[in-house]
Amino acid sequence: MLIIGELINTSRKAINEAVENRDVEYIQRIAREQVEAGANYVDVNCGTMVFDEVETMEWLVNTVQEAVQAPLCIDSPNPRAIEAGLTLARYGQPLINSITGENERYNEILPLVLKYKTKVVALCMDDSGMPETAEDRMQVGRNLHQRLTEAGVAEDDIYFDPLVKPVSTGDKAGLEVLDTVKLITEEFPNVHKVCGLSNVSFGLPNRKILNQLFMVQTMTMGMDSYILNPLDTTMMGYAQASATLLGKDPYCMNYLNVHRKGLYDK
Amino acid sequence: MSNFNELAESVISGNFGRVKEITQEMINKGVEPLQIINDGLIAGMNVVGVRFKAEDMFVPEVMMSAKAMAGGMELVKPLIAETEMPSVGTVVLGTVKGDLHDIGKSLVAMILESGGFKVINLGTDIAPEGFIKAIREHKPQIVGMSALLTTTMLNMKATIELLKEEGLRDQVKVIIGGAPVSQSFAEEIGADGYGSDAMVAKDLCIKLVGKAS
Known part of the structure; x- marks a missing residue:
């Protein structure tokens, strides 16, 4: 299981402020806390800094890497910002978030995946729009899988994101994702699957509960990576317990470690 | 008057069928179409807005209410000339x-x-x-x-x-x-x-x- 720590994102108010003030200490503290809490990757997203995203990305990547030696998830809609981040990424194999089946996006991002030998999040959408059903998603997914693997990207480096939509505006939104994850797992057993969790609960109360349960449900279907807040100890505890129950934790060692770290203490 | 309350309440509870029923009853009785809109349908939706803001109602409920209101509007609209449609x-x-x-x-x-x-x-x-x-x-x-x-x-x-x-x-x-x-x-x-x-x-x-x- 791959946990991508989502906190360093300038759409979050505290991070936005810290980035604007070039507050090295705060950014480094958040990076360190996420890794200590179990994040395997640290997401870096400064997409809201539309006027100087490239410079901000460079500063963020350098700042984070002075604090932690974790690989980074370079998260941006802007290929120039992604490349700026990749050029500086020093630890492990970076992850690009994201490529899609949209022609323009695909053609911009693929060369970066190949040049920097990265892992890549592949969003199940293309120029025909946002997918509704699991089968819609699978069509985009199949197409992406073929193009990426033919281009030389290893299956192990592909992370399909099924595209999570709010259940508040479409009763079947959660179910379609669960079905998609199941289908991807059956058809492409060697690729990974990743998602964020907060979209699903948009517009509803007690969002944490829905997010936590959706994590367990998607993992049951085969999801193996999450973009989440690793400082949310309940979520992290559930993620580990869920993996243990799904037979992914020999001798329950990870579960016991998490127990000893106190994540289940109330 | 109580009819308007019931119509508004039906919008608030998102009862599509009931909203259409009451609206049709009112039309049959000759109630002024603009009054049906303002005192019934919009009155109900205004309450939905306030409750949504207070996190007392949530997105799916707002959608149901809006759909119910639209059901009523559909019946009333043909009775009103375009120029007389109330529009903010x-x-x-x-x-x-x-x-x-x-x-x-x-x-x-x-x-x-x-x-x-x-x-x-x-x-x-x-x-x-x-x-x-x-x-x-x-x-x-x-x-x-x-x-x-x-x-x-x-x-x-x-x-x-x-x-x-x-x-x-x-x-x-x-x-x-x-x-x-x-x-x-x-x-x-x-x-x-x-x-x-x-x-x-x-x-x-x-x-x-x-x-x-």
């Missing part, structure tokens, strides 16, 4: 070019409609030229743009620039919304306002057209 103002709404996010913007459309606005919902992936065309055609007081992507939010700026070039900027107020945008971004690109959610957007529109609903 006209709003052209769209998600900007390159962006396919529809949900938030459509929620805003729903809330604005139920607040008495005439809403022209252009859909998603709307180029600056598309907004210009719709503004020329529908002459709205307000144009609202949505973006959920940090790459597409700059297309809001492009639309405002084109409005200026086309000499239309003074004729409409521009409002923006969507996860990556903010009040300060609105100011930076020269928009007239930012709505953090659908209710804020409605209040903002009412303020901008200078009338109360």
Whole structure:
């Protein structure tokens, strides 16, 4: 299981402020806390800094890497910002978030995946729009899988994101994702699957509960990576317990470690 | 009077069938169509708005209420001449070019409609030229743009620039919304306002057209 720590994102108010003030200490503290809490990757997203995203990305990547030696998830809609981040990424194999089946996006991002030998999040959408059903998603997914693997990207480096939509505006939104994850797992057993969790609960109360349960449900279907807040100890505890129950934790060692770290203490 | 209360209550509880029934009964009895709208349908939706803002009602319930209200409106509308339809103002709404996010913007459309606005919902992936065309055609007081992507939010700026070039900027107020945008971004690109959610957007529109609903 791959946990991508989502906190360093300038759409979050505290991070936005810290980035604007070039507050090295705060950014480094958040990076360190996420890794200590179990994040395997640290997401870096400064997409809201539309006027100087490239410079901000460079500063963020350098700042984070002075604090932690974790690989980074370079998260941006802007290929120039992604490349700026990749050029500086020093630890492990970076992850690009994201490529899609949209022609323009695909053609911009693929060369970066190949040049920097990265892992890549592949969003199940293309120029025909946002997918509704699991089968819609699978069509985009199949197409992406073929193009990426033919281009030389290893299956192990592909992370399909099924595209999570709010259940508040479409009763079947959660179910379609669960079905998609199941289908991807059956058809492409060697690729990974990743998602964020907060979209699903948009517009509803007690969002944490829905997010936590959706994590367990998607993992049951085969999801193996999450973009989440690793400082949310309940979520992290559930993620580990869920993996243990799904037979992914020999001798329950990870579960016991998490127990000893106190994540289940109330 | 109690009938209006029941109609409003049925809108609030999102009871599509009941709203249609009561509306039809009222029409049959000869109740003034505008009164059915104002004292029944919109009255109910106004309560929904307040409760939504107070987090006492949630998105799916608002959608049910809006759908129920639309069911009633459908029956009443044919009885009213276009010119007499009560309208607080006209709003052209769209998600900007390159962006396919529809949900938030459509929620805003729903809330604005139920607040008495005439809403022209252009859909998603709307180029600056598309907004210009719709503004020329529908002459709205307000144009609202949505973006959920940090790459597409700059297309809001492009639309405002084109409005200026086309000499239309003074004729409409521009409002923006969507996860990556903010009040300060609105100011930076020269928009007239930012709505953090659908209710804020409605209040903002009412303020901008200078009338109360």
